[in-house]
Amino acid sequence: MTTFDETYAVVAQDLVRTFGQKVAVSHLNLRVRTGEFFGFLGPNGAGKSTTIKMMVGLLRPTSGSIWVGGVDVWHDPLRVRTLMGVLPEYLHLYERLSGREFITFAGHMYGVPDVDIGRRTEELLSVLDLANDADKLIVDYSVGMRKKVALAAAILHRPQVLFLDEPFEGIDPISSRVIRDILRELTQRGTTIFFSSHIMEVVERLCTRVGIINQGVLVAEGTLQELRERAHEGKDATLEDIFLNVVGARNGNHNLSWLD
Amino acid sequence: MAIHADKLRWLFWLRWKMFTRSLVRDKGRVVGLIFLILFGLPFVGGFAVGTFFAYRYLPAPANAEVLFLVLSGVYLVWSALPLLEFTVNEGLDISKLALFPLTRAELMLSLLFSTLLDVPTLGLFLILAAVVVGWASAVPLALIALLAMLIFYVQVVGMSQLVLALLMRILQSRRFRDLSIVLLAIFASSFYFFQQFALRGLGSGHFVENIDHLSLSTYLQWLPPGMAARAIQQASVGNWGVSFAWLFALLVMSVLVLYLWQLVVERGLVSAESGGGSRAARQRPTEREALAGVRVGSSATLSPVLAIAVKDMKYLRRDPQQLALLFQTMLSTIVVLVATVFNPSSAGRGIGSWAVLAAPAFVFLSLNALTLNMLGMEGESLTTLLLFPIEPKRILWGKNLVILALGSIEMLLLVAVTAFASQGWNFVLPALTIGFAGIAIVLGCGNFSSVCLPQRRRQRRGFQTTTNYSSESGFARLLLSLLMLLVTVIVLIPAGVALVLPILFHAQWFWSFSIPLSLLYGIAFYFVVTALVAPRILDKAPEILAVVARE
Numbered sequence: 001m002t003t004f005d006e007t008y009a010v011v012a013q014d015l016v017r018t019f020g021q022k023v024a025v026s027h028l029n030l031r032v033r034t035g036e037f038f039g040f041l042g043p044n045g046a047g048k049s050t051t052i053k054m055m056v057g058l059l060r061p062t063s064g065s066i067w068v069g070g071v072d073v074w075h076d077p078l079r080v081r082t083l084m085g086v087l088p089e090y091l092h093l094y095e096r097l098s099g100r101e102f103i104t105f106a107g108h109m110y111g112v113p114d115v116d117i118g119r120r121t122e123e124l125l126s127v128l129d130l131a132n133d134a135d136k137l138i139v140d141y142s143v144g145m146r147k148k149v150a151l152a153a154a155i156l157h158r159p160q161v162l163f164l165d166e167p168f169e170g171i172d173p174i175s176s177r178v179i180r181d182i183l184r185e186l187t188q189r190g191t192t193i194f195f196s197s198h199i200m201e202v203v204e205r206l207c208t209r210v211g212i213i214n215q216g217v218l219v220a221e222g223t224l225q226e227l228r229e230r231a232h233e234g235k236d237a238t239l240e241d242i243f244l245n246v247v248g249a250r251n252g253n254h255n256l257s258w259l260d
Numbered sequence: 261m262a263i264h265a266d267k268l269r270w271l272f273w274l275r276w277k278m279f280t281r282s283l284v285r286d287k288g289r290v291v292g293l294i295f296l297i298l299f300g301l302p303f304v305g306g307f308a309v310g311t312f313f314a315y316r317y318l319p320a321p322a323n324a325e326v327l328f329l330v331l332s333g334v335y336l337v338w339s340a341l342p343l344l345e346f347t348v349n350e351g352l353d354i355s356k357l358a359l360f361p362l363t364r365a366e367l368m369l370s371l372l373f374s375t376l377l378d379v380p381t382l383g384l385f386l387i388l389a390a391v392v393v394g395w396a397s398a399v400p401l402a403l404i405a406l407l408a409m410l411i412f413y414v415q416v417v418g419m420s421q422l423v424l425a426l427l428m429r430i431l432q433s434r435r436f437r438d439l440s441i442v443l444l445a446i447f448a449s450s451f452y453f454f455q456q457f458a459l460r461g462l463g464s465g466h467f468v469e470n471i472d473h474l475s476l477s478t479y480l481q482w483l484p485p486g487m488a489a490r491a492i493q494q495a496s497v498g499n500w501g502v503s504f505a506w507l508f509a510l511l512v513m514s515v516l517v518l519y520l521w522q523l524v525v526e527r528g529l530v531s532a533e534s535g536g537g538s539r540a541a542r543q544r545p546t547e548r549e550a551l552a553g554v555r556v557g558s559s560a561t562l563s564p565v566l567a568i569a570v571k572d573m574k575y576l577r578r579d580p581q582q583l584a585l586l587f588q589t590m591l592s593t594i595v596v597l598v599a600t601v602f603n604p605s606s607a608g609r610g611i612g613s614w615a616v617l618a619a620p621a622f623v624f625l626s627l628n629a630l631t632l633n634m635l636g637m638e639g640e641s642l643t644t645l646l647l648f649p650i651e652p653k654r655i656l657w658g659k660n661l662v663i664l665a666l667g668s669i670e671m672l673l674l675v676a677v678t679a680f681a682s683q684g685w686n687f688v689l690p691a692l693t694i695g696f697a698g699i700a701i702v703l704g705c706g707n708f709s710s711v712c713l714p715q716r717r718r719q720r721r722g723f724q725t726t727t728n729y730s731s732e733s734g735f736a737r738l739l740l741s742l743l744m745l746l747v748t749v750i751v752l753i754p755a756g757v758a759l760v761l762p763i764l765f766h767a768q769w770f771w772s773f774s775i776p777l778s779l780l781y782g783i784a785f786y787f788v789v790t791a792l793v794a795p796r797i798l799d800k801a802p803e804i805l806a807v808v809a810r811e
Contacts, residue, residue: 058643060802077798081649088647092640092809094571096578101571108567109648137578 008067009034009161009192010055015064017050017216024050026216028064032194032209037187039207040196041239043247047216048196049089052165055194056086069160082110085154089165091146095139099130099149102138103156110157117156124152127178143170151179155186162186164195168202180206204239214247263365271362271370279377296379304383308390315394321477324493327391328477331412331485334387338420341380364522368421375417388413395492404495404503411510412488418517419484425524438580442587481506484513564650568658576662581717582637586666589626593670613684617759619674620695624702627667628748631706632741634659635797636715640809652797656711656790660703667702671695690759693775697755697782704789705748711793713740714807754781 010032017025025047032038042048053059055066057073057080066073069083094102100121107117125131128148133141138149147170154162162183168176183206187193197203203210210227212220220227220242228237231245283290314326375381388409396402430436477493480486491506576582634656635642645655675691678684715737758774758781797804 056647058647058802058805077801078649078651081647086647088643090640090643092643094575094641094644096575097571101574105567105571106648108564109645109650111564111649 007033009036009069010038010194011065011067012051012055013065013067015051015054015066016062017047017054017059018062023216025054025061025213028213028216028218030211030218030221032192034192035187035190037183037193037206037208038195039203039210040194040213041198041200041203041210041243042196042213046213046247048213049165050216051213052163052194052196053088056084056088056163057081058088082157083160085157085159085162087147087150087154087162087164087167091150093138093146093150093153096137098135098137099141099145099152100125100134102149103152106153107156112157120156121152124156127182128152129175129178144172144175147171148175148179151182155182159191161192161194164193166197167195168197168199176202200238200240200243210239212243212246220246262363263369267362267366268370268373271366272373275370275374275377293379300379301383301386305386308386311387312390312394315391320497321493324489324496325475325477327395327492328480328486328489330387331391331489332476332480332483334384335416335419335483335485338384338416339423341420364525367525368518368522371421372417375420384413384416391492395496397496400500401492401495404500404507405492408488408491408507408510411507411514412485415484415488415510415514415517418514418521422517422521422524425521442580442584484510484517487513564648565654565658565661568650568655569661572659572662585629589629590670593622593626593674613682613687615678615682616675616684616687616691617694619678620671620691620698622674623667623671623695624698624748624752626670627663627699627702628706628745629741630663630666631660631702632709632744633715633717634663634706634710635804636710636717636808638808639717643805643809646797646801646805651794653790653794655797656707656794660707660790663703663706664699667699668696671699690771690775693779694755694759697779698752700779700782700786701751701755702748704786705744705751707786707790708793709740709744711796711804713744714804715740716808751785754778 008031010030012028012030015025015028015030016023028047028051040048040051050059054061055068055073057077060074068080071080071083073080094105097105103121103124104117107121112120122131125134128151130145130148130152133145138146141149147167151164151167154164164183167179171179180202183193183195195207204224207224209221209223211218212227220230222230224239224242227239227242227246228235231237231242233242233245283293311326311330315323317323318326392402392405392409395405477486477489481490487506487510491503491510494500494506495503576586638645671692675688675695679688679691755778758778759771762768762770762774
C-alpha cells in the first residue's frame with residue numbers, strides 16, 4: 001500500500017519483527033477503522049506488545065510499514081506522535097514528579113494550550129479518583145494509580161488514536177468502570193482505540209472488532225459474530241471460548257491426580 | 261518452642277540460592293565480591309594483625325584500652341551496617357517467610373546462620389580471632405577470651421539483626437533509600453578529609469600516651485563490647501571472679517538482645533500481612549501547599565523547553581542519584597577552591613590574578629560530568645519522553661538550560677571568590693566571557709555524546725551498583741568519559757588561546773577582539789553540533805531506548 005485510505009486509523013502492512021532467530025511478529029497485516037474500538041488478544045508472548053511498540057514508534061520493525069492517522073510512523077515520527085496517545089505495558093513515568101505535575105508536563109509536551117492544561121488535569125484527576133493523591137510523588141503510587149496517571153497523560157490532548165497495552169491490569173473494579181466509560185466516550189467522539197488485554201469480559205464488552213495473534217501470526221480478525229462463525233462456535237459462545245479455540249488451547253486434561 | 265532441623269536446612273538453602281543467584285544474575289556483585297575478597301579482607305586482616313600486636317606488645321593499660329576501642333568499634337559498625345548497606349534479601353524477608361508455618365526460633369536461627377554467608381562476617385571472625393590469640397598468654401586466659409568472643413559474636417549479630425528488624429520498615433521506605441544514596445555520596449566525597457585527619461592523628465607520635473589519657477574504658481565497660489573487654493582484661497590480671505562477673509553481665513545483655521529481637525520478629529510476623537497499607541494520603545500541609553504553589557506556577561506559560569527544564573530541575577532535587585552526582589561535581593570544585601584560596605601555606609603570599617582566569621576551567625570539568633550522558637540520565641522515563649511530539653532539539657535545549665543555569669551560578673561564585681582573594685577584579689569580565697563560551701562548548705560536546713553515545717545509567721543501591729554494570733562496561737564508561745573530556749579540551753583550545761596569547765604577548769588590548777570572537781565560536785559550536793545531532797534522537801529512538809531503557 002503506497003496511498004493511505006482515510007477510513008483506516010491504523011494500518012500495518014506485512015509487519016515483521018525478529019529477535020535473532022526468534023520471529024516475534026510474522027507478516028502481520030491489520031487495518032483498524034477510524035473510530036473503532038479494536039481489541040488485540042493473544043496468549044503471553046504472542047507478540048501483542050511487540051506489535052504495539054512498533055506501531056507507536058518505540059521498536060523498529062525488521063520489515064513492513066505502519067500508518068497511524070494516515071502518517072507513516074517511521075517517516076514522520078514527530079507528526080504521528082501528535083496524533084496518538086500511548087499507555088505502554090511497562091510504565092516508565094517520571095517517578096519523581098507528582099501525579100499532577102506529570103499530567104501538566106505531558107500537556108506541555110503535547111502543546112495543549114496552557115488554559116486547557118490546568119482545567120483538563122484537574123478534571124482527569126477528579127474523574128480518575130486521584131485528586132487526593134495528586135501531590136504525592138509517582139514513586140509512592142500503587143500500580144493502579146500509576147496506570148491511571150499514565151492514562152490521564154495519554155488522553156489529555158484528545159488523541160486521534162489511542163494505544164493501550166493491558167490498561168486494566170492492576171486496576172480496581174471502580175476505576176475499571178470509570179476508565180471503560182472514558183474510553184467509550186472517546187470512541188463516541190471519534191477516537192480510535194487499539195488495545196490489548198487478557199481480560200476477555202472487558203474486550204467482549206467494549207470492542208467493536210477483535211484481532212487474535214498467536215506466535216506472532218494474526219490468526220483471526222473480525223467482529224465477535226464473525227469470529228464465532230469462523231470458529232464454528234454457537235451464537236452463545238463467549239469470546240473466551242472463541243479465543244481458546246482459535247489459539248488451540250481448548251482441550252486437555254488439567255486435573256491434579258493427587259487431589260482425588 | 262519447636263525447631264525443625266529440616267526447615268532450618270531449607271531456609272539456609274534458600275539463603276544460599278539467593279546468594280549464588282545474585283552473583284550469577286548480577287555481574288556487578290561478582291566484581292564487588294572479588295574486590296571485597298582481594299582488597300577488603302586483606303585490609304581487615306592487616307587491621308587484625310595490627311591489633312594482635314597492640315594487645316601483645318603495648319604496655320598495660322594501653323593494650324586493654326585498644327581492646328575496648330576495637331570491640332566498641334566493631335559493635336558500632338555492625339549495628340550501623342544495616343543502615344549503610346541495607347538490601348532486601350529475599351531469603352531473609354520476614355514478610356515473605358511469614359506465609360509459611362515457621363516458629364520464631366526457626367526464623368531467628370535461620371537469620372543467625374545466614375550471617376555465615378556474608379563476606380563481612382569473615383572479617384569479623386578475623387578481628388575476634390586476633391583478640392583471642394592476642395590475649396592468650398595462658399590456657400585459662402585463652403579459654404576466657406574465646407568464651408567472651410563467642411558471647412560477643414552472638415551479641416553483635418543479635419544487635420545487628422535487632423536494628424535491622426526494628427528499622428525494616430524505614431529501611432524499605434523510598435525516603436530512606438533516597439537519603440542513603442546521597443549520604444553515601446557525601447561519605448565517599450568526604451573520604452579525602454577523613455584520610456587527612458586520620459593520618460595526622462597517627463603521625464603525631466604520641467599514640468600510646470593519647471590512648472592512656474583518654475581512659476575511655478571507664479565509660480565503655482558499661483556497654484556490651486566493654487563488658488567483653490573488661491572480662492578479658494580482668495582475667496589477664498588474675499581477677500577471675502570479676503572477670504566471670506563481667507562475662508555473666510555480657511551474657512545477660514546478649515540474652516536480653518535476643519529476647520528483644522524475638523519480640524520484634526514476632527511483631528514483624530504479625531504486621532507483615534498488613535504492611536504498607538496505612539501511609540497513603542498522609543502529607544504535611546506545608547509540603548502540600550508548596551507543591552500547589554509549584555502547580556500554579558508551572559501551569560502558567562511553559563513552552564516545552566521550559567517544561568523540560570523545570571522537570572529536570574525538580575529531578576535534580578528529588579532524584580537521589582542526580583542529587584548525588586550534582587553534589588559530587590560541585591564538591592570537587594569547592595574543595596579545589598578552598599584548597600587554593602584558603603590553603604595556609606599560600607596564605608602569606610596569596611594567589612595570583614591568573615586564578616580568576618583559570619576558575620572557569622573547574623566549572624567546565626564539573627559540567628562535563630553532568631552533560632556526558634543527559635539522555636541516559638533520563639533512565640527508563642526516556643520512553644515516555646520520546647513518545648511526546650516534541651522536536652528533539654527542544655529536548656536538548658531544555659536539558660542544556662538547567663546545566664547552563666547551574667554552571668553560571670558555579671562560575672559566578674568561583675570567579676567572584678578568586679577575584680576577591682587575588683584582588684584581580686580586572687580579569688572578571690574576560691573570565692566570565694570565556695567561561696560562557698566554554699560552557700557552550702561543553703554543552704555542545706555533551707549533546708554529541710548524549711545522543712551518539714548514550715549509556716544506561718547505573719542504578720546505585722548503597723555501596724552496590726545494580727543493573728547492567730560489569731567491570732567491562734565500567735571500563736568502557738570510564739574510557740568514554742576520558743575520551744569526551746579530551747575532545748572537549750581540544751575544542752576549548754581556540755577559546756583558551758584567545759585568552760592566553762594576549763597575556764603572553766603583553767597585548768591585553770587584543771582581548772576586546774579575541775574574547776568576543778571566542779564567545780561567538782563557543783555559541784556557534786553549540787548550535788551547529790546540536791542541530792546536527794538532535795534529529796538523531798528521533799531517527800534512532802528505538803536504538804537509543806534499547807541502550808538506555810532496556811525492559
